[in-house]
Amino acid sequence: MPLESPSRVSHKFCHAGPVSSTRKGSFREPQPYGLPQMPTTRFTTQFLLSALSAEQFPAPSVSEIAFLGRSNVGKSSLLNALVGEKAAKVSQTPGRTRAINFFALLDQRQHPRLLFADLPGYGYAKISKSISAGWPAFIEPYLAMRSMLKLCICLVDSNVPPQQSDRQLIDWLRHAGRDFAVVATKVDRLSGNERTRNVLALKKGLELEDVLPVSAKTGYGVKELWARLEAAGSE
Numbered sequence: 648m649p650l651e652s653p654s655r656v657s658h659k660f661c662h663a664g665p666v667s668s669t670r671k672g673s674f675r676e677p678q679p680y681g682l683p684q685m686p687t688t689r690f691t692t693q694f695l696l697s698a699l700s701a702e703q704f705p706a707p708s709v710s711e712i713a714f715l716g717r718s719n720v721g722k723s724s725l726l727n728a729l730v731g732e733k734a735a736k737v738s739q740t741p742g743r744t745r746a747i748n749f750f751a752l753l754d755q756r757q758h759p760r761l762l763f764a765d766l767p768g769y770g771y772a773k774i775s776k777s778i779s780a781g782w783p784a785f786i787e788p789y790l791a792m793r794s795m796l797k798l799c800i801c802l803v804d805s806n807v808p809p810q811q812s813d814r815q816l817i818d819w820l821r822h823a824g825r826d827f828a829v830v831a832t833k834v835d836r837l838s839g840n841e842r843t844r845n846v847l848a849l850k851k852g853l854e855l856e857d858v859l860p861v862s863a864k865t866g867y868g869v870k871e872l873w874a875r876l877e878a879a880g881s882e
């Protein structure tokens with residue numbers, strides 16, 4: 648059974664980019680400093696449930712996007728920047744950190760447009776055998792078999808060199824044929840040169856063509872990330 652009924656934990660928010668709107672010029676001009684791009688479209692995010700086993704996953708409905716990363720990579724902060732504070736708080740609640748937390752993004756008519764799945768952070772220890780060693784057993788089947796999963800957002804820390812555990816996850820996703828995008832978090836901590844150098848190192852170490860630098864603190868890259876999420880959602 649779901650731990651919490653969908654109607655109990657919901658809140659309104661303005662997220663940083665429209666899921667339903669692709670109108671040109673619908674974003675405001677980039678802020679010179681500070682907040683993420685503020686949206687022109689109002690959405691509601693609704694916490695659906697925390698799943699501790701495959702039986703508890705919500706019935707597949709709309710496109711789903713999964714968020715993955717090592718503990719402390721900045722996943723909650725980025726989710727916060729994307730969909731509002733409560734979503735991140737739910738995901739950090741003790742007991743829910745080992746679960747997959749599902750959120751629905753509702754349009755103005757309260758119809759779900761997209762689901763976000765916040766996966767448990769994996770550890771710093773080298774992952775052996777399976778990507779889900781040290782993860783609850785239902786994570787790997789989720790990634791392998793979830794039919795509406797369109798995109799995996801893999802978070803890596805831009806301040807640290809490429810990690811074996813991240814490499815293993817990415818290799819696994821490649822092998823499974825899952826579409827994924829890698830975002831490098833906390834880039835506000837780096838100078839321009841460091842950012843370029845570290846992003847290059849991540850691309851090389853993880854064998855990636857593209858890495859999107861983001862900062863939950865300044866909002867850097869959040870608009871671009873939304874564009875990617877939106878594209879995946881409309882597939």
Ligand code: GDP
Nearest residue numbers: 718719720721722723724833835836862863864
């Ligand atoms: P999680 O464990 O992956 O959910 O990571 P959190 O979102 O809780 O962040 C872990 C730590 O990194 C916290 O101390 C955050 O304040 C910090 N952090 C997260 N995102 C950013 C960012 O964009 N910039 C900076 N400077 N710090 C960040």
